[in-house]
Amino acid sequence: MGAQKAGAAHEPAAPTCVPGGQIPGSGGRNPAPGGVSLTHAALAGRERVGLDSWFLHFDVPELASRILPGQFLMVGMRPPATFLKRPFSVADAADGRITLLLRSYGEGTLEMSRRRIGDPFELLGPFGRGFRLDAPAARAVMIAGGIGLAPFYILARRLKELPTPPQVWLVYGERSREAVTAGVERVLHFDRVLTYTEDGSAGERGNAVDGFRRLAAAGELTGARLYACGPHRMLEALEVERERLGTPAEYSMEERMGCGFGICQGCAVPANPAHSAQAYHLLCKAGPVMDPTRVLWSHPALP
Amino acid sequence: MGAQKAGAAHEPAAPTCVPGGQIPGSGGRNPAPGGVSLTHAALAGRERVGLDSWFLHFDVPELASRILPGQFLMVGMRPPATFLKRPFSVADAADGRITLLLRSYGEGTLEMSRRRIGDPFELLGPFGRGFRLDAPAARAVMIAGGIGLAPFYILARRLKELPTPPQVWLVYGERSREAVTAGVERVLHFDRVLTYTEDGSAGERGNAVDGFRRLAAAGELTGARLYACGPHRMLEALEVERERLGTPAEYSMEERMGCGFGICQGCAVPANPAHSAQAYHLLCKAGPVMDPTRVLWSHPALP
Amino acid sequence: MSGGSAANLAVELAGVRFQNPVWVASGTFGYGDDFQTIFDVSRLGAVVTKTLFLGPRDGNPPPRIAEVGGGMLNSIGLANIGWEAFRERKAPWLRQHLPPAQLVVNVAGNTAEEYREVALRVDAARAEVGAAALELNISCPNVNEGGTNIGCDLRLTREVLREVRAVTSLPLLVKLSPNNADLVPFARLAEEEGADGVSLINTLYGMTVDLHSRRPFLGHGSGGLSGPSLLPVGVFWTYKVHQAVRIPIVGIGGIARAEDALQYLMAGARAVQVGTASFLNPFASLEVIDGIARFLDRHRMDLEELIGVAHERRPQNVPAAAAAV
Amino acid sequence: MSGGSAANLAVELAGVRFQNPVWVASGTFGYGDDFQTIFDVSRLGAVVTKTLFLGPRDGNPPPRIAEVGGGMLNSIGLANIGWEAFRERKAPWLRQHLPPAQLVVNVAGNTAEEYREVALRVDAARAEVGAAALELNISCPNVNEGGTNIGCDLRLTREVLREVRAVTSLPLLVKLSPNNADLVPFARLAEEEGADGVSLINTLYGMTVDLHSRRPFLGHGSGGLSGPSLLPVGVFWTYKVHQAVRIPIVGIGGIARAEDALQYLMAGARAVQVGTASFLNPFASLEVIDGIARFLDRHRMDLEELIGVAHERRPQNVPAAAAAV
Ligand SMILES: Cc1cc2nc3c(=O)[nH]c(=O)nc-3n(C[C@H](O)[C@H](O)[C@H](O)COP(=O)(O)OP(=O)(O)OC[C@H]3O[C@@H](n4cnc5c(N)ncnc54)[C@H](O)[C@@H]3O)c2cc1C
Ligand SMILES: Cc1cc2nc3c(=O)[nH]c(=O)nc-3n(C[C@H](O)[C@H](O)[C@H](O)COP(=O)(O)OP(=O)(O)OC[C@H]3O[C@@H](n4cnc5c(N)ncnc54)[C@H](O)[C@@H]3O)c2cc1C
Numbered sequence A, B: 001m002g003a004q005k006a007g008a009a010h011e012p013a014a015p016t017c018v019p020g021g022q023i024p025g026s027g028g029r030n031p032a033p034g035g036v037s038l039t040h041a042a043l044a045g046r047e048r049v050g051l052d053s054w055f056l057h058f059d060v061p062e063l064a065s066r067i068l069p070g071q072f073l074m075v076g077m078r079p080p081a082t083f084l085k086r087p088f089s090v091a092d093a094a095d096g097r098i099t100l101l102l103r104s105y106g107e108g109t110l111e112m113s114r115r116r117i118g119d120p121f122e123l124l125g126p127f128g129r130g131f132r133l134d135a136p137a138a139r140a141v142m143i144a145g146g147i148g149l150a151p152f153y154i155l156a157r158r159l160k161e162l163p164t165p166p167q168v169w170l171v172y173g174e175r176s177r178e179a180v181t182a183g184v185e186r187v188l189h190f191d192r193v194l195t196y197t198e199d200g201s202a203g204e205r206g207n208a209v210d211g212f213r214r215l216a217a218a219g220e221l222t223g224a225r226l227y228a229c230g231p232h233r234m235l236e237a238l239e240v241e242r243e244r245l246g247t248p249a250e251y252s253m254e255e256r257m258g259c260g261f262g263i264c265q266g267c268a269v270p271a272n273p274a275h276s277a278q279a280y281h282l283l284c285k286a287g288p289v290m291d292p293t294r295v296l297w298s299h300p301a302l303p
Numbered sequence C, D: 001m002s003g004g005s006a007a008n009l010a011v012e013l014a015g016v017r018f019q020n021p022v023w024v025a026s027g028t029f030g031y032g033d034d035f036q037t038i039f040d041v042s043r044l045g046a047v048v049t050k051t052l053f054l055g056p057r058d059g060n061p062p063p064r065i066a067e068v069g070g071g072m073l074n075s076i077g078l079a080n081i082g083w084e085a086f087r088e089r090k091a092p093w094l095r096q097h098l099p100p101a102q103l104v105v106n107v108a109g110n111t112a113e114e115y116r117e118v119a120l121r122v123d124a125a126r127a128e129v130g131a132a133a134l135e136l137n138i139s140c141p142n143v144n145e146g147g148t149n150i151g152c153d154l155r156l157t158r159e160v161l162r163e164v165r166a167v168t169s170l171p172l173l174v175k176l177s178p179n180n181a182d183l184v185p186f187a188r189l190a191e192e193e194g195a196d197g198v199s200l201i202n203t204l205y206g207m208t209v210d211l212h213s214r215r216p217f218l219g220h221g222s223g224g225l226s227g228p229s230l231l232p233v234g235v236f237w238t239y240k241v242h243q244a245v246r247i248p249i250v251g252i253g254g255i256a257r258a259e260d261a262l263q264y265l266m267a268g269a270r271a272v273q274v275g276t277a278s279f280l281n282p283f284a285s286l287e288v289i290d291g292i293a294r295f296l297d298r299h300r301m302d303l304e305e306l307i308g309v310a311h312e313r314r315p316q317n318v319p320a321a322a323a324a325v
């Protein structure tokens, strides 16, 4: 499938089969290089950072050491509160700690937001292709819609760790002041933050795409590389603007995920027929970070 | 069904229909006399009292005030850890507090034993016919097999509150010293406690039926009334002995329960054809405390 | 009307006006009177009785219920007190506590003749007991035909329907078994034979093996699966049958919350029945009523606008033979 | 052998010796290579491939999966890379990582001819790809017959079986759909037509309606129900079919733990397949292997003693038409 074609330095390290296999249920101990593990972890920390958002922290050094920015985990609780695990971008991974940025939305995320320190979780992963770190531009412009903010903490951190770190700008759109994730300001890796809210209660009135338009109009996107994450409609609107400018970009997308690693075929994202022989990409393998030109944004099945 | 026939002073107060009905999900607030309520309660206390037994305490004054000894509750956790709720005798109800004596056995009880103070539970009930308080003898002899001990704390308490309280003796059989519920000694309502363990590691070697035999041989059952609770095989063995002596008795029995209040027809206990036109009693309504002569103890379907 | 809600929940079905579309399912509410200490049953859309045979049945040996992932199995074996005992001992209480338009009498027999006989008796006593409709439980073994499940056999189903339809003018609902390749032929048959509606679904066949005794856990061997597992199955058949017949559908299976009932209504059911959920939470049916009212309020919708709405603007066709996977 | 266990888990089935009875189900393990970074697939009893058609299929539009109480629905729509791409791009990896006796190739077609054609190709390449057996997925709409699900129609099933049996001597398993009144006639038919075994069950029809959009949630409308909900259904049919045919049964549906697999084995399955559980826990199949070994150790039993043991000392008969309720 599409995943096979897009080989590049940013893909997970070439997988090797572990002879003798993994100890079942204890994958965390001895994962293959680039391998997937099932890590049992107690919730180590929990901070409310907005009306319906939380940072959840887990101390899982082995897993944390293997996260590439933009990768995600399938997260479950014990005993399971939902049948399927839920996909979450890793918001940060440093000093042996993994941080998720959670927005409570439906049954599963609501239940997650209620868990207390010490409660048992299952972290399965890491999964997917993250953002490219091998093609840095002088300026990295991140466009985050709502909880789409999550992967940009770790991306900013890792970009800043490069030999020649780019400038990192964040355009962050939210519903309202209350929804704004307080954590944004706490992270030192952003050189500039432009906040937009739909009701104008914080930052400028508007959305993240308006922010993109403003930067474009000011000519501040020349030589920049774009990284975007947010609801489908936002990305679709962004793509219309971006295409005109031709700014190189990567978009982190969402689709329902049954497994996270290619076996359920649940996470189909319509492929751009101009670039693909197949009708769909499996987002969990081909993405979640996609080259936007590979996606058929206008497909009627998309939300 | 059988339940209708056995009208007596010990049955739940005559039920009345509440006009306007119960507020859904909040039954605890305004139950009908003798009514059933669904009470949401946080676990208020938890004491380990044996290898695999715990006291669980709930502060639920309204519900506690309505419990008759021998009645049971259907107990669930939130979010539910098992599909069906589980039946539990009320071990004690005093000062606005309900106490359950829990033995961890399978999936549901294991999960219950792990819950922490403050965790949310659902208590549905009270259900069933308890022990008669209107036919006290000079001596109440309680025969408890294992967790069958549970209903005797409250029974002893209530008997001692009668105008002319009987002597209360307890014969308690367990597997071993470790299994013995430490709480036994803590309760002041027993005038005499005979403990038996299968391996002789505490009290005498033997089981609760051996205790019955000993009391019988010593002539100490004359004028006594018997109350028994324990595994089916124990009650069956006891009944053989008791029948010979003719000691008046009530046995609290167990059967799988889907609802606890007569609607699922799950809790069928084979009826003694000599005393009943129907093949089965519904234990949740006709019992759980049964006149042992109404049960067909030898039925092949019984465990 | 429900609580402080402005929503009108009344619904016409099979010629009867029900005050709301939330009923309680056969075999999961006894004969109603077990709820006398729990809530006022007259708040329900209707009470469906436990399946009544002509005479009493003891049912199967214990254990009769087992918990399974996503629900439960039961092998009650259609234990019931029989029609006459119902009429004498249970109907008076129901008559007193339930308006006449709210009692649905569910019946069955071991042969088509037994079905006719019990239907005839219900018909004769309809005013006395206050029966609004008859629901036929056809998920019963026919004793004359080697125990074939009537509800899995079109010929036997037709035979039963003809016998019953001939002897009663009560609104007639046929309760379909999901243990079939397709429920549409059964629904069509019901329509052809003059039934006024179909109720679906009954329980699915299931079994659980006890690892300790190494034999089937239930005393009877196998049982009927009910609970959350049935929700997507019942919604599927509601949707499919709605495309095929004009008689109304009463949706059943796995309903525990208003959200579940709303799925059935949107898929085309005109009423729903709450079953197993009443075991876990006896107030479940009332919560469903209130939740539907709240949903209608919030979205400023009529119940009628809701019923079958999922057929109006579906993005893709559900193909004739909805082959999944 | 598994871990430190003394138990011999090897089992003979359809003329093939499998090192253990725990396989992974079609469509829930990709083509095996997605597990290369997870565990050594050669530990499994067998890997069953995603259903392969002759040519590639894109599958259905999203959303393709939905969570429901007690499991999930999928409407993948048999998306697959097609037989030739499998042979070229996936089989070499499997050949390298899996002993030949451990690959079961699952195939299907839109017509009986397509079934024959793909079976013929697998047969021709059996040594090259290392195929131990062929599993026929008959839960597919027949495009020549108005989309009728082949697996719900005895005539269409027979037609497919004849075409396939004629062109291959590979051990042949027929995978049965539970969307039927009775699976026994299908199992008997498979036996008559020379199949070497039956796998059961595939998914049940299901649908979920999205209350926000008020339409069926899945892009395709309906989907197939899998997960815990299927456990009692699959165990039931395993038990029933075991009473009726002599060819071996591969039990499928809702298996997530060794306890679940043991139920199937006791009910008469000679092997089992772990499906949806691998999504939640990719190590589920290995845990099932280890758990079975531990159970046998603890009870000092042979696998052969376990298989079908529930039939030996059942307390009551499961009646011919196991009518529950
Ligand atoms: C790659 C990826 C990364 C994500 N990262 C984050 C993150 O860092 N922080 C965060 O708060 N959320 C993130 N999400 C979205 C998050 O997974 C959903 O909010 C969550 O699955 C909703 O579950 P629920 O039980 O609360 O909702 P429900 O609606 O009850 O869930 C029902 C089903 O729909 C699926 N679902 C619901 N919404 C979405 C969605 N937007 N995308 C995919 N599946 C969905 C669920 O997984 C489940 O299968 C991410 C999604 C993906 C695909
Ligand atoms: C009237 C009554 C009063 C009881 N009082 C107490 C008490 O005070 N303290 C206590 O520790 N236990 C008591 N029990 C037993 C307790 O209900 C069971 O131990 C419990 O249901 C087991 O659940 P599980 O999930 O741990 O076991 P599992 O075996 O996983 O349960 C599976 C199913 O079997 C049922 N079940 C299992 N064992 C029993 C049993 N012995 N009786 C009835 N159903 C059973 C469960 O309810 C459930 O439906 C009582 C039982 C009854 C009927």
Ligand SMILES: Cc1cc2nc3c(=O)[nH]c(=O)nc-3n(C[C@H](O)[C@H](O)[C@H](O)COP(=O)(O)O)c2cc1C
Residues within 6 Å of the ligand: B264, B265, C025, C026, C027, C028, C050, C051, C074, C076, C078, C106, C137, C175, C201, C202, C203, C225, C226, C227, C228, C230, C252, C253, C254, C255, C273, C274, C275, C276, C277, D325
């Ligand atoms: C314990 C039990 C007994 C039942 N008895 C009957 C019955 O007597 N007649 C009938 O038509 N259906 C009977 N049913 C089926 C229910 O009415 C209903 O169709 C089924 O349980 C699915 O709904 P649910 O998932 O909401 O329970 C019974 C179900 C259960 C669980």
Ligand SMILES: Cc1cc2nc3c(=O)[nH]c(=O)nc-3n(C[C@H](O)[C@H](O)[C@H](O)COP(=O)(O)O)c2cc1C
Residues within 6 Å of the ligand: A264, A265, C325, D025, D026, D027, D028, D050, D051, D074, D076, D078, D106, D137, D175, D201, D202, D203, D225, D226, D227, D228, D230, D252, D253, D254, D255, D273, D274, D275, D276, D277
């Ligand atoms: C996402 C998904 C895809 C499936 N694809 C196939 C398939 O291609 N061919 C097939 O025979 N069965 C397929 N199945 C059915 C499974 O092989 C299995 O029969 C079913 O899921 C029941 O088992 P489970 O409950 O363990 O998942 C699929 C199931 C799922 C969940």
Ligand code: FES
Residues within 6 Å of the ligand: A256, A257, A258, A259, A260, A261, A262, A263, A264, A265, A266, A267, A282, A283, A284, A285
């Ligand atoms: S989430 Fe299962 S294939 Fe992508």
Ligand code: FES
Residues within 6 Å of the ligand: B256, B257, B258, B259, B260, B261, B262, B263, B264, B265, B266, B267, B282, B283, B284, B285
């Ligand atoms: S437990 Fe349901 S009738 Fe007794």
